[in-house]
Amino acid sequence: MKSRAGQILWYIMLVIIVVLALAPIAWMVSTALKPESEIATIEIHWIPRTITLENFQAVFEKFPILRWMLNSVVVAVLATLLTVFLDSLAGYALARMEFWGRNLIFAVILSMLFIPLQITVVPLFLAFSKLGLTDNYLALILPIGANVTGVFLMRQFFLGIPYELEDAARVDGASAVRIWWAIILPLARPALSAVAIITFLSAWNSFFWPLIVTQSDAARTLPVGIAQFMTLRPGLSMSVQLYGQSMAGAVIAALPPIIVFLLLQRQFIQGISLTGIKGA
Amino acid sequence: MKQLLRYAVLCIVLLALVVPSFATTAREKVTLEFWGGWTGPDADTMKGIVKQWNDKNPDIQVNLTTQAWSPLFDAFLVAAGANKSPDILAMHPPEIPQFVGLGLLTPLDDVIAKSTVIKPDNYLDTAWKFSSYDGKQYGIPLDMHMHGLFYNVDLFKAAGIKDPPKTGKELLEDARLLTLDKNGKHAGEQGFDPKNIVQYGINMYTNHHAFYEWYSLYNQEGGKFLSEDGKSCAIDVDKATAAWQFLQDLVYKENVAPQGQTDYPRDFLSKRTAMLVDGPWRMPQLEDSQAKDGFNWADAPFPVIFDKPAVWGSGHTLTLPSKADPAKQGAAVQFLEWLAANSTAWAKSGNLPAFKAVMESKDFQSMTGRQAFISQMPVEVTLPNTVKYNQIFATNAPTPIMVMAQNIILKQADPRAEVKTACDTINSILATP
Amino acid sequence: MLRILPRPRTVAQTAAAERHFRWTPYLFLLPYLLFFVTFRLGPAVAGLGVSFTNWAVVGQPQWVGLANYEAMFRDPRLLTALRNTLFFTALTVPLLVVLGLALAIFLNQPRRGRTLGRVAVFTPYVMMSTAVGVVWTWLLEKDYGLINVYLGKLGIPNVPWLTDERAAMYAIVLATVWWTVGYGMVLFLAGLQDIPEELYEAARIDGASSWGLFRYITLPLLAPTTFLVILLAIINSFQVFDQVYVMTSGGPGSATLTLVQYIYVTAFQFFKMGYGAAIAGLLFALLIIFALVQTRAYRRGLKGASA
Secondary structure: OOOHHHHHHHHHHHHHHHHHHHHHHHHHHHHHOOOHHHHOOOOOOOOOOOOOOHHHHHHHHHOOHHHHHHHHHHHHHHHHHHHHHHHHHHHHHHHHOOOOOHHHHHHHHHHHHHOOHHHHHHHHHHHHHHOOOOOOHHHHHHHHHHOOHHHHHHHHHHHOOOHHHHHHHHHOOOOHHHHHHHHHHHHOHHHHHHHHHHHHHHHHHOOHHHHHHOOOOOOOOHHHHHHOOOOOOOOOOOOOOOHHHHHHHHHHHHHHHHHHHHHHHHHHHHHHHHOOOOOO | OHHHHHHHHHHHHHHHHHOOOOOOOOOOOEEEEEEEOOOOHHHHHHHHHHHHHHHHOOOEEEEEEEOOHHHHHHHHHHHHHOOOOOOEEEEOHHHHHHHHHOOOEOOOHHHHHHOOOOOHHHEOHHHHHHOEEOOEEOEEEEEEEEOEEEEEHHHHHHOOOOOOOOEHHHHHHHHHHHOEEOOOOEOOOOOOOOOOEEEEEEOOOOOHHHHHHHHHHHHHOOOOOEOOOOOOEOOOHHHHHHHHHHHHHHHHOOOOOOOOOOOHHHHHHOOOEEEEEEOHHHHHHHHHHHHHHOOOEEEEEOOEOOOOOOEEEEEEEEEOEOOOOHHHHHHHHHHHHHHHHOOHHHHOOOOEEOEHHHHOOHHHHOOOOHHHHHOOHHHEEOOOOOOOHHHHHOOOOOOHHHHHHHHHHHOOOOHHHHHHHHHHHHHHHHHOO | OOOOOOOOOOHHHHHHHHHHOOOHHHHHHHHHHHHHHHHHHHHHHHHHHHHHEEEEOEEEEEEOOOHHHHHHHOOHHHHHHHHHHHHHHHHHHHHHHHHHHHHHHHOOOOOOOHHHHHHHHHHHHHOOHHHHHHHHHHHOOOOOOHHHHHHHHOOOOOOOOOOOHHHHHHHHHHHHHHHHHHHHHHHHHHHHHOOOHHHHHHHHHOOOOHHHHHHHHHHHHHHHHHHHHHHHHHHHHHOOOHHHHHHOOOOOOOOOOOHHHHHHHHHHHOOOHHHHHHHHHHHHHHHHHHHHHHHHHHHHHHHHHHO
């Protein structure tokens, strides 16, 4: 297995994989650092002949990028905290407790994955509007609390915990809440990270709902903001294609999630693995 | 590490409580919501204009929201459904009827009666007419734009062509001379190699502008699109086919236009095409290229290929949505009056101002390249008024016009069959309530 | 096995459970359920309910009963959307599963650098759909895009990725697989890491080949993970929207018109929210059927395996 040839082959394969995976991102960054005139040529230069920050400068000057980023951070972080809290409670109940309608409730929750958000957006907006809560953080954060994936992951994880721990605690007279808080949650840290990362990504990258529910830059999040200059449907649009600025916007939007992921990637992979897709 | 995370989270939570998110802290007396679908340099120009107003008018502040047209209208629709609209909404004139059909736009006759600036006489006739529907005025025209012909002066000189083409015959001849293979032979010449073309005479759209180009030609033949009562398709199949055939042949028979083009301005700037059918919005980019790289361009009116001059066009018009706060309407009108008179800056975006005073001003008339477009204003034709506008003419959906245009240009489909299919589809769309 | 239901318990355990869990389950569930019903279930039911009306988002909905559902049968574009969606799913799901598994196996090997590989493959997943769409449109540009330039160096003529009917769907599949294969890979990695090393060693001692190890140990023990990856891939592929919206808008013509793109166009462009909701109802029913069929097949497969 560890033959020399095998080793070299493995590394060659690794390089190919990493290149294929990261090439589009590298190209995106490269384009963002080129002046527009250099982008308009047929020759391929991975390293820009002139490295310039003018695209980023233009974008920061013309648009309240920092405000949008702040909004995105606040929304994503608060939504993640909220979701982790709600889902760890709900997941535990669904995994561990006997009660009437348990399977039905879980099935209904899962079935929401089958409904596209284009249909739910309008009734949701009407509801928020009646409450006068459009164009602010609450409208962006609260709906994320209803996300399904986190509940699924937490339930999967809790299904895999041995009963002995809880039974021992119960014999000692601990209440359900205490068991949950003191024993179960600390064990669940990897799963909680997994839910946190998934929720953060989902909240950060969300476009359609924030588009509908925010109008002012004070509440607008990053994806909606940068869509203003990222020329949707570039092949079909007649607007001036400023690929440099578009790519700069893409880089700005992608950077925070990439950083978060890099910091937490070990917990993330571990967390997914502990959500109990176990063998027999 | 954990401590750090905990502190970070705490900070963010505190920030969220402190940073105002509900409404901006110091709200001026009136804040107008102005939505427009401009992206790119257009958006910058309008933002600059709005800032000018905001600086001078602290008690009426205008909040400009820009987003691509499609998502903009999505948000508008949903907001209107909740009885909340922006105070001013920009759109293109043919889009007015569908919003009127939904009861979303306010007729402007009262506003016009009371205003001293917003009067039909102060605007170009055609522009004013295009923003009216069903006998009422619903939009205040901001600008007009239409197709024109941009061409590369250097390439023209190299091919020995003195003037830009004015007729279909001239267009074909010039395009042939300007289409070169790698051996330097031009199209139509003995030994021309259509498989190795390095330079094309002209561009050919594969998006909705293919339909708009066809629309110009079809109107040059005097063809009608919808019946007078707007209830059925009135396309003359022979004329329609002839118009499509001309465009299709440019690509597949004459080989003077590339197949499957997607980046038309870049192809023009990189000398891949010698001519470019496009609108005045392209000029800032061309002017930039001329200044930076010495790109030598000029423009001319869209050639008259068939019987009489006609060219597809549209424009931007400003409407007052009906579900906005009526108390703010007065302020909105004030802003619009100022905008009309002070829109010379908007002309820099390439669009042609519809307000006569600005249009006729020396500042505007002396801008390079605008003459070719100004001269076409009287012969501009817009898409027909219909409440089913999106279902027939929307450009990001498989509407009959998009299907027809793309099949004919991309797939070399039979124009006659495609026209018939499109007409049938249009009829069934108009038939359903 | 993939736990779909909790493990059975002893009598004593059940008695203990019943003693304490009376109100508590509902208390634990309540916070989430509050959010769920208000922000997910409620709007979903309302949204689907609209399918029995004609509504243009503004104005009052008008009750029309099953008219929208009847109209679906006479709508050729719906058939196209359905066909395109199935085609997309049939291309994407196998690619995601096979590539995800292959990458997981490859990057599960105890060699240095495998973390770099894992991170690289997963990074596209954290990008937002607009960014992915714009980058890929730029990459797939017929005359100036990176991919065609490199293909050109191999002598392949420029592929009209986004303007050719037949190529357009492949372009969307390509962008989608690049964007999401990392997620499947992570799931498979987790599954692989749960397979006890002893099983492999024992088999190797018995003289099993690499292929034998894969076929008789890895694959069967990965069945639960594979089931999950396939299910998720199908659910997501059926609802593909973002990439289509940004890259092709369903075109050229209607070559890449997918169900959710069609729902979006019908509701927001054509102002027919009722009909759009009916199509969503159809999609919902299709997905439930798929999920049930696949779950049943999986359970039956498990029963067969343990027989």
